[in-house]
Amino acid sequence: MSNLLENFKPGPLDIYRKNASFDWKKLKVFLETEDIIKYQTEGYEVLRNHPDFSEGNSSSKSLDDQRRIAFKQCMAQKSMDIFSINYQIMDLKRTTAATRILFSSNAGATIKFTVGDTLFKSSVMNMGTARHQKYIDDVDEGKIFGAYCLTEIGHGSNARGMRTTATYDKQKKKFVLHSPDFEAAKCWAGGLGQTAMFATVYAQLVIEGEKYGLHAFVVPLRNPNTLLPYPGVIVGDMGEKLGLNGIDNGFVQFNHYEIPRENLLNKVADVTEDGRFLQFNHYEIPRENLLNKVADVTEDGRYVSPIKDPNKRHGAALGSLSAGRVNIACICETLGVKALTIAVRYAAVRRQFGPDGRGEVPILEYQSHQLRLIPYLAAAYVLRNFNTWFSEVFHQFTIETLTGNARPDAPEMGIEIHGVSSASKPMAGWLMKEAIQESREACAGHGYLKAAGLGDIRNEHDANLTYEGENHVLIQQTSNWLLKMWPAVLQRKPISSPLKSIDFLSNGLEILEKSRFSAKSVEEVIRLDSVIKTYQWVICHLLRATHNKVESQIKSGKDAFTAKSDSQVYYAKSLAIAFVQHFMLQRMIATISESTDASLTNVLTKLCSLFGLWAIEKYHLATLYQGGFATGPTAPTLIQDSILRLCAELKNDAVSLVDVIAVPDFLLNSVLGASDGMVYKRLQDSMLQNQYCINRPPWWRDIVKTTLQNKL
Amino acid sequence: MSNLLENFKPGPLDIYRKNASFDWKKLKVFLETEDIIKYQTEGYEVLRNHPDFSEGNSSSKSLDDQRRIAFKQCMAQKSMDIFSINYQIMDLKRTTAATRILFSSNAGATIKFTVGDTLFKSSVMNMGTARHQKYIDDVDEGKIFGAYCLTEIGHGSNARGMRTTATYDKQKKKFVLHSPDFEAAKCWAGGLGQTAMFATVYAQLVIEGEKYGLHAFVVPLRNPNTLLPYPGVIVGDMGEKLGLNGIDNGFVQFNHYEIPRENLLNKVADVTEDGRFLQFNHYEIPRENLLNKVADVTEDGRYVSPIKDPNKRHGAALGSLSAGRVNIACICETLGVKALTIAVRYAAVRRQFGPDGRGEVPILEYQSHQLRLIPYLAAAYVLRNFNTWFSEVFHQFTIETLTGNARPDAPEMGIEIHGVSSASKPMAGWLMKEAIQESREACAGHGYLKAAGLGDIRNEHDANLTYEGENHVLIQQTSNWLLKMWPAVLQRKPISSPLKSIDFLSNGLEILEKSRFSAKSVEEVIRLDSVIKTYQWVICHLLRATHNKVESQIKSGKDAFTAKSDSQVYYAKSLAIAFVQHFMLQRMIATISESTDASLTNVLTKLCSLFGLWAIEKYHLATLYQGGFATGPTAPTLIQDSILRLCAELKNDAVSLVDVIAVPDFLLNSVLGASDGMVYKRLQDSMLQNQYCINRPPWWRDIVKTTLQNKL
Structure with a gap:
């Protein structure tokens, strides 16, 4: 394993790295596998050594230069076997690994390649027939875009x-x-x-x-x-x-x-x-x-x-529509992780204030700073784990379908993939949007420097919220799908789906009748089964409440379109959000259950619990009371205390957690976030190297002339 | 009045303008006065006619060009009497009017003027003596920066x-x-x-x-x-x-x-x-x-x-420190209003989906779209009203102090201004940050175009969150100040302050003992006295809870610094947030009470109530239960139903509400937000006019060469 991953250079981040509760290399291997780490290393080297990537991705350049560079990088990507579909198909974990590498580099260039090459080709492939073969060949041979x-x-x-x-x-x-x-x-x-x-x-x-x-x-x-x-x-x-x-x-x-x-x-x-x-x-x-x-x-x-069964054909078609969304959730995570890498490392280096006589402390030591970053770090872990799994599942499904080896439950699976991806893409977009903005602000003044990198990350991420389905419109697909389950819940029918995202609804009525907030201590609240129990109740309650809301609006004379439209806020949208958060937690728990190393289990459990509780506090607290899951004053306080405790406990792990998921410095490209923690050295170098630094502006005489005129 | 304000050109926004419940010109005169409207009109004309402002503010330009333009605009601002301090001092409402105009134009140029001229000069003035007079003179005469x-x-x-x-x-x-x-x-x-x-x-x-x-x-x-x-x-x-x-x-x-x-x-x-x-x-x-x-x-x-009394000197000094923060809250509002202007007008024009057979409806008709924009519009109104008042109060206070006419309660007032501005600046920053981002997303794809203007607004606003006190650090000044009141509350002493922001704390214990959520209907919840009652209880509860939290941590052995630092999240920070939201609502209610026109009273009351309820739902719902103000399941539902109803009721007013506070089109500078609503015409013009539109890129042969090479 020591050959797989290099140690970080010693520096100011050592204090935290030495205090971590786990071995970052072990966690990385556990989460990503040795094969994928090798693939990543190879991918990084291919980019690092390619001349067209040396120009980097700087939006300071003119629009025309950015276009020209992206074109060259797009052509370069096309020529790199390691990122080709054939290479990725050999191990489907490579699909997310490749996305993470390429979107950490130049997202514009990567999209140029993905759209001009892959998307055009696959649209012809999926909708055309033999007479359109030449377009696919021409793209493959680089003759056309x-x-x-x-x-x-x-x-x-x-x-x-x-x-x-x-x-x-x-x-x-x-x-x-x-x-x-x-x-x-x-x-x-x-x-x-x-x-x-x-x-x-x-x-x-x-x-x-x-x-x-x-x-x-x-x-x-x-x-x-x-x-x-x-x-x-x-x-x-x-x-x-x-x-x-x-x-x-x-x-x-x-x-x-x-x-x-x-x-x-x-x-x-x-x-x-x-x-x-x-x-x-x-x-x-x-x-x-x-x-x-x-x-x-x-x-x-x-x-x-x-395939004779039209229902089956429809399911398969729906599933293949999800490709963009599955990929975008991974792009969101990639950009969010970049931002968090910068903010967490900078917070570990930057010292400010402190108790009398004990010197200044890193801002990561402050409760309010921990609460700004660590829940989003937990969210990034849960999301990343989900994306790796979901992308693999999705691509496996697509290959089976395209090769005529569709599994028997392909129609149901296509529909489920559609339902899940219509919420996971918005959820990923919203969570990472906040993570990026919070990272920007947590880096304070220096975070406003272009050289910190956070502005470009934010501007690149922004499009994820809109394309391939505006988030608020898209997420209605998920709630519409879930609402169809309600009759079965009411009839206590067994509910089961290929990915098992809705299986717990089989006990929906029982959950609604019997499940209540019963924890008496932070220890009880933090337990993953308690987090899951809360989520399952929230989903069942919102499913019932949304169903009833739509019904009551129809009864009051609204048409179906308006009734549904008027049941989005606080109901259908919250339902879809709770559903996908729960499913992501479920997948994280599945991963944790495979760990045999107590230190890894421990830190992943904390991340999972933190994300769940923080999201409940942020999104669903009112729901707990509205549906009677919580009564009395203690639930919010216990949940909040749990969040504070988990953040405090994860504080010493934050730098190492970032090390596990961070891209190499040449892709991170931030003066604040480099892995050696040499923030001030890099700030200095970056400023002194910029052409405007100590040179007078070309029009300096205007300044002097203006003042001279006034002097006369 | 008809001479004061021009009518908007007819166009697609007419549908909403005609359905508004009030006359936008009357509301504008009521909120801003005829004098200020004349001042605004004159200010707009001065900018519109100045050659150095014709180049506009485009971050597409090279860094060097942006610098050169800002320098010229900075010099131009210096030459414009209408924006000079002497001119503003004649009517202190002009302080916010001038800020709104100048920061809608080129914020970078305005800051260049404010810092290079005003801030440098006033630092010398405030800390220097006669021997430094020459620096002030030289700046005034334009000899130095x-x-x-x-x-x-x-x-x-x-x-x-x-x-x-x-x-x-x-x-x-x-x-x-x-x-x-x-x-x-x-x-x-x-x-x-x-x-x-x-x-x-x-x-x-x-x-x-x-x-x-x-x-x-x-x-x-x-x-x-x-x-x-x-x-x-x-x-x-x-x-x-x-x-x-x-x-x-x-x-x-x-x-x-x-x-x-x-x-x-x-x-x-x-x-x-x-x-x-x-x-x-x-x-x-x-x-x-x-x-x-x-x-x-x-x-x-x-x-x-x-001034012999050192306490008095300290208070006055503290007060004068607030200048930057008072101004920044107004900058935040200015940028937020620009974004909301764009998003609301676009939402009124853009049609998408609709009930069967009834054509497509403007997206402003959708509940989920209303909830994205209208609460922030309400926030902008409450904030704007507060800023106008607070800036006037602050400048009056500063002038009195500087001229030796300090009012007897100047020390208390200086401290109160410090306490309020340390929370109003962060609150304004956070609210408008979200308003801008939500506006960006609500404009979906076209909102991602640079020509929509939302990217520049977001990037300019971002600095407000950091400078003149990083928000999370700054807001601790407010909670520290409030915490000092707790002993007096406990002793049921009368509490009173010059601006009356904390007077209700005199009844703090009674509020905590007796005030409870008792509304049974949306009508009751919406009433402003009910909103205020809820807020006052929240503040008293958080004051007590934060005090107890700090005390318990000290008892458990933490030093004072750590105890305070560990009481920020969910306690001190929430306290300061609730305090300043309540004070802003209080000021809005004071303004509403001066209205003699029922239609204006009606719409302003809805905005005020919506902001209050929406902020309670967003920030303080857990607190209501933690302190026992709410029990049982109904409070959140009644509050949410009230928010939905207010948004639906304000939907037809939204365009006219924006018209009241919008800057002219030449300053708004957005293809989506112009006052004539001609979105698609402007999109087309903007695209066809850009130099890259239909010309091949200068390096087009690279594209063809690449493909030709592959053809051979």
């Missing part, structure tokens, strides 16, 4: 409201793409701004004046040799964003733009030459079409899926 | 820990300034990076090896004709920050740098030529020294203050 165009200027979350049309022209045997106005322009597509030559474009299909709903087309946009757009295509860059400026998000407006009939991605629906519309419902890719082979449409225009 | 150097690289909040020394050299009759290492370098001083020729520098005074504590000196740094630093001075720029990049924050390290003895700002302490230290304790500026005249030290080195 693609983009994925769904969102319109006027419509994001509401895909059905899209207004771009694709009208079939029977004479020309072509589709005519048209955007009625700028609101109907496609937008936000990554790579579309400057790079994409083709795009998958969703448009409302129209044949002979009749509408057939949203369908996808492969659309040539720019001449691959000149990068100039084709006539009828107005394609451009959306301009600067708050972050992720390496990626060129673009818009495209179509002006009666004609594309061949064959460009319809026709796996589930096709239009015959003479303008007949053929629909094949949902699909599943057969075994022989794995990876870059896609299904064909038979000559008579029919498609027969090997 | 100054800076204010307190913070060191290694020490921020803990001023006593500063390590720069000023050692008196009796032979040379000079002070030798020295920074032992880079940690002792002064830093973060605005204008120090590139512009300042002089600075007020705090250093540990040393005479003959003996230490005399922190004292301030005027220190020449750069040759005013060449801007080159003097030998012995290493002065430089700290580099790029997360925001506010117009202002050049700098650092300075001294290498045995000699300055004349006379440069000690010697109002409260002096060093004689032969190295004797003379101390005069705290001070108050006598009438004849108002503005640019400062007190002298008599020939025999003695200083006799006209």
Whole structure:
């Protein structure tokens, strides 16, 4: 094991490192496996040694420079075998390992690669047939870049409201793409701004004046040799964003733009030459079409899926929609961990105030500082453990489905993955947003320096809250799914799901009737079974309360849409939040149960308990009283005292906990957070090296002239 | 009145504007007065017509361009009479009006002016004597720029820990300034990076090896004709920050740098030529020294203050320390209001989803969207009302004190202003931070565009959380002050303060004994007296609980420092938060009581109640149960139902409420938030106008070459 991981350089962080209750290397191996640590080390070295990564990721550069660098890094990523899908598939834990490495580097470049290459390709692969094979080959061979165009200027979350049309022209045997106005322009597509030559474009299909709903087309946009757009295509860059400026998000407006009939991605629906519309419902890719082979449409225009049960096909399709969300939860964690690494290490080095005569103490010693950082560190651990597991499960599921080896319960699993990922992505986004902001503030003045790195982390993370489903809209998918369980709960039917996220609902009524807050001491409150018991009651209560709220609104005359919409705050949203927090805790407990080292079990248990109690205090305290789980004054105080105690107990472990999950210094790229703790040395170097440091500004005479004028 | 304010252009916001329950112009006149509206209009015109403001404030520009523009705007501000202190003093409501205008424009330029001009000057004025008059004159005449150097690289909040020394050299009759290492370098001083020729520098005074504590000196740094630093001075720029990049924050390290003895700002302490230290304790500026005249030290080195009572001098001094904090609370509000203006107007225009057959509805119609924005709009109103009042009170107090007309209760008032501002600045910072972030997210994808303006607002606001006292450290001043009241509460002594923020504590024991949550309906909960009753109980309970917590920790053997430090979370911090929220509500109620128009009373009452209930739900619900104010399950539900109802009722007023407090479009500078609601038109214009839009990047051949290479 000593060969696997290098020791950190001695320095001011040693005080805490020596006082940790566990061996950080053992914990890392336990959580990540030796294989993954080797993979990480190799991945880090590949990036560290690549010339196109030496320019780093600095948003101080001009927009154009950021774009140019991201393009080069995107091409470099494409060339790196270690990050290829084939390499990741060999051990599915590598999926999260690769995401963590690449998104710690230059998130903009990584998204450029993921969208322009992977997402375009997989959209063609999933929706197209053999006639679209060439696009996949061309991307694979690096001949073209693609983009994925769904969102319109006027419509994001509401895909059905899209207004771009694709009208079939029977004479020309072509589709005519048209955007009625700028609101109907496609937008936000990554790579579309400057790079994409083709795009998958969703448009409302129209044949002979009749509408057939949203369908996808492969659309040539720019001449691959000149990068100039084709006539009828107005394609451009959306301009600067708050972050992720390496990626060129673009818009495209179509002006009666004609594309061949064959460009319809026709796996589930096709239009015959003479303008007949053929629909094949949902699909599943057969075994022989794995990876870059896609299904064909038979000559008579029919498609027969090997999976007969439409329900099963629907579940599988739903599951595959989750790819983006599963990945984003991991991106959130990656950025949150970067911020926490910086803030915790800086808090261990920075000394300020202290009891009389005993010198200044590190700010990590202060209760209020512990409470700002350590619960988020616990959240990051719970989230990270969840992401590693969930990504593995998800990719396994996808591979089985794509290879025709779908497990018997694939439909239920697809639905469950959809339900879980629709809450885990928002939860990850919200938790890490707060972790990043709290880290920024906890680093006080120096945290406001660009060289600290926290601003870029915040700006990059921000997009996670919006893309692939705005969080507040997305999380309704989870509560809608959970609400469907209520009748079964009421009838005391056994409930079980492939990932076991809802199995406890089988005892829902019993939980509601009998479970109560009964702890009399901090020791009892801290126990994981007590945390889980509380969560299960909260979920059952919110499920019932949300169901009743919706019902009562319908009875009072509201339509179903409004009744549901008016039951979000304090009800449906809280339900989905509690559900996913509980599931993440459940997964953490499963991991802890595999530990055979008491010191590791001990620290992981504390993290798990802290996250659970802190989240109960923050999100669900009112619920405990509303549903009668808690009565009397003691519950909040016991919970708060438990949180304070756990933070105090974890304080000496915080630096080592960060060491386990931190990326190497060259990726962290922060003057405050480096692993040697040499904060002040690095601050000095960083300031003295910046070009503005001691040179007068080029326009210094303006300053002097102004003052001279006033002197005369 | 119709001459005072122009109507908004017709557009998509009309639907809401027509449905508002009140006349926005009447509300604006009621809250701001006709005089202030005229002042605002004049101020806006001055900025709009000034050529140096036409370049706007875009962080897309290079750091150097941002600096150059801010310098020009800073000089322009200096030349604008309307924003001068003399002009503001004529009507003290202008202090907040001017802050709101200038910080809506270019915050970096405004800070550059405030720090390089006002802060440097007032530090000399407050701590110097007649021999320093020339510095004030030189600044006034635009001959020099100054800076204010307190913070060191290694020490921020803990001023006593500063390590720069000023050692008196009796032979040379000079002070030798020295920074032992880079940690002792002064830093973060605005204008120090590139512009300042002089600075007020705090250093540990040393005479003959003996230490005399922190004292301030005027220190020449750069040759005013060449801007080159003097030998012995290493002065430089700290580099790029997360925001506010117009202002050049700098650092300075001294290498045995000699300055004349006379440069000690010697109002409260002096060093004689032969190295004797003379101390005069705290001070108050006598009438004849108002503005640019400062007190002298008599020939025999003695200083006799006209205010004999040292307690009174201390109170006055404390009060004047609050200037920065009072102003920052208003900056926070200004930036928060900008963000909310954008998010509310966009939410009223953007349509998404809807009940079947009834078209899409504006997202402002959704409960969950209302809950994201309207409580923060209520918070902004309560905060704005408080800031206007508090700034007027504070400046009146300062003028009275400086002119020797201090009111009899000036010491108590100085202490109260300190206690209030130490919590109102953090509260304003935290509330508006969340308002800005929620606005960013509520604008979803397009909110991530730089042209939406929300990124710059967030990055500029961020510094408010840290400077002039890191929020978590600063707010302890408030709880420390409140805790001193507990013995009087226990003895049922009458408690009263000049601003009446703590008068209700006179009934503290009675409140604790008798006050309980007794409301049975939403109507009862919503009443302002019920909100106030709840808050007063919360404060009394937290005062007692925090006192007991500190005492019990001391009894258990902790020293006073640790006992206090370990009583922050859930106790002292919550106490200070509840206190300042209650005081802000109290001030809002005072304003409402002056309204004679039922429609204005009605909407302001709803805003006040919503802010109070929402803050109780968010911050204090656990406390209600812990102290037995609430028992049983109904309190949280009634409070939550009240919040939902108030948000729903205020939904149609939201756009008009924003119209009352919004800055003109040229200052708002957002494609999503303009007052005409033409969101999509502006999005289109903004995208098509950006230079990257439809042009290929200069390096387009790299993209094509890469793909061509792969084609061969």
